[in-house]
Amino acid sequence: MAELLAIVMLSLLSTALSGLKIDREYQRSVIFRLGRFHKIKGPGLYWIIPMVDEKVRVDVRTKTVDIKPQETVTADSVTIKVNAVLYYRVIEPNRAINRVESYEKAVYEIAMTTLRNVVGQTILDDILQKRDMINDRVQEIVDEVTEPWGVVVERVEIKDVEIPLAMQRAMAKEAEAVREKRSRLIKATAEQEASAALAQAAQSIAANPAALELRRLQMLTEIGAENNTTTLLMMPSDFLHLAQTASGWLQGNMTQGNRAPQSKTSPVPPVPGSPPIPPTESPQGVAGGQDPLTLEPSPDPQALSAATLTADALTADALTANDFDLSSLDLPFPQS
Numbered sequence: 001m002a003e004l005l006a007i008v009m010l011s012l013l014s015t016a017l018s019g020l021k022i023d024r025e026y027q028r029s030v031i032f033r034l035g036r037f038h039k040i041k042g043p044g045l046y047w048i049i050p051m052v053d054e055k056v057r058v059d060v061r062t063k064t065v066d067i068k069p070q071e072t073v074t075a076d077s078v079t080i081k082v083n084a085v086l087y088y089r090v091i092e093p094n095r096a097i098n099r100v101e102s103y104e105k106a107v108y109e110i111a112m113t114t115l116r117n118v119v120g121q122t123i124l125d126d127i128l129q130k131r132d133m134i135n136d137r138v139q140e141i142v143d144e145v146t147e148p149w150g151v152v153v154e155r156v157e158i159k160d161v162e163i164p165l166a167m168q169r170a171m172a173k174e175a176e177a178v179r180e181k182r183s184r185l186i187k188a189t190a191e192q193e194a195s196a197a198l199a200q201a202a203q204s205i206a207a208n209p210a211a212l213e214l215r216r217l218q219m220l221t222e223i224g225a226e227n228n229t230t231t232l233l234m235m236p237s238d239f240l241h242l243a244q245t246a247s248g249w250l251q252g253n254m255t256q257g258n259r260a261p262q263s264k265t266s267p268v269p270p271v272p273g274s275p276p277i278p279p280t281e282s283p284q285g286v287a288g289g290q291d292p293l294t295l296e297p298s299p300d301p302q303a304l305s306a307a308t309l310t311a312d313a314l315t316a317d318a319l320t321a322n323d324f325d326l327s328s329l330d331l332p333f334p335q336s
Contacts, residue, residue, distance in 0.1 A: 019048050019049060019053075020045065021046055021047070021048060022044065022045050022046075023041070026060055027057055027058070028040055028041075028042045028060055028093045029046075029056065029058070029093075030055065030057075030058060030094055032056070033052060033054075034052060035054075040093055058093035058097065060089060060091070060093065062089040063089060063104070064085060065087075065104075065107065066085055067108070068083060070115060070116050074123055075120065078164075078167060080124070080127070080161055080162060080164075082119050082127075084111075084135075084138070084156060084158045084159055085157050086107070086108075086153065086155075087154040087155040087156075088146065088151055088153045089151070089154065090103065091152050095149055096150040099148055099150065100149045103150075106146075106149065107142070107146055107151055110146065114141045114142050115138055115156075115158075131158050138156045142156065
């Protein structure tokens with residue numbers, strides 16, 4: 001009898017000890033007593049009634065869900081593949097066990113479906129440039145759905161967007177065109193500023209002609225500093241202008257001198273019985289009886305020869321002398 005009593009006591013003690021449970025800090029246990037929800041226990045050491053209470057352990061740490069690439073069509077009819085990562089955690093183990101069969105699978109499915117729907121309502125440029133907006137939108141929708149399950153969505157991040165190769169080439173051409181446009185605008189702005197500066201410099205040089213000679217000397221200094229073999233012949237701009245004027249004046253006089261005077265016609269005697277012929281009037285500004293083609297006097301050969309010799313002498317002096325005064329020359333043609 002004593003042995004039987006000892007066996008019973010040992011059985012009761014072992015049964016009572018089997019009701020002791022230990023949960024870690026990140027674990028919670030949902031206790032069901034006779035099939036009905038009783039309470040949530042943990043973490044640490046606690047005791048449940050053996051063969052009466054049943055527990056379901058739930059991990060309350062943040063979990064990571066990798067959403068596989070989803071092929072979808074954007075709002076501007078571009079087929080892309082998008083994958084993302086989802087972070088969530090259980091805040092109410094009772095709801096996570098009693099409201100949904102498998103909260104992990106349910107969270108994954110609703111996250112995948114929401115991602116495809118949001119991407120399908122957005123154009124490609126916004127998907128590439130405004131990922132934060134898409135992340136917030138997906139997180140808001142998924143969190144609203146999982147809230148009755150006792151699950152909170154902490155963060156949603158789009159990992160990668162796969163674009164077709166043809167679209168990638170088109171986007172590369174577009175980006176190249178935008179950068180080309182930007183470079184041309186910058187170049188045009190620089191040329192506009194440079195032209196304004198050159199116009200201002202031209203006004204300053206026109207007000208003070210000596211500045212042009214100083215600029216030429218500075219250019220010679222810069223060329224000489226490079227230790228090259230370039231040889232420059234500096235010619236004053238006044239001499240070039242004067243030579244051009246003299247050449248035009250000589251060419252005009254020679255052209256007028258080559259014109260042949262027209263012969264004067266003798267008057268036709270009147271026919272007897274015919275009305276008298278009225279005298280013809282001379283053109284306006286021409287004296288009566290004078291040929292209109294011989295209004296200007298022919299050039300003087302001596303003056304023409306003197307002007308030619310003077311221009312030749314002036315050219316020879318300009319090539320050999322450093323400075324000369326153009327105003328001291330007494331030329332037979334007008335000076336500009």
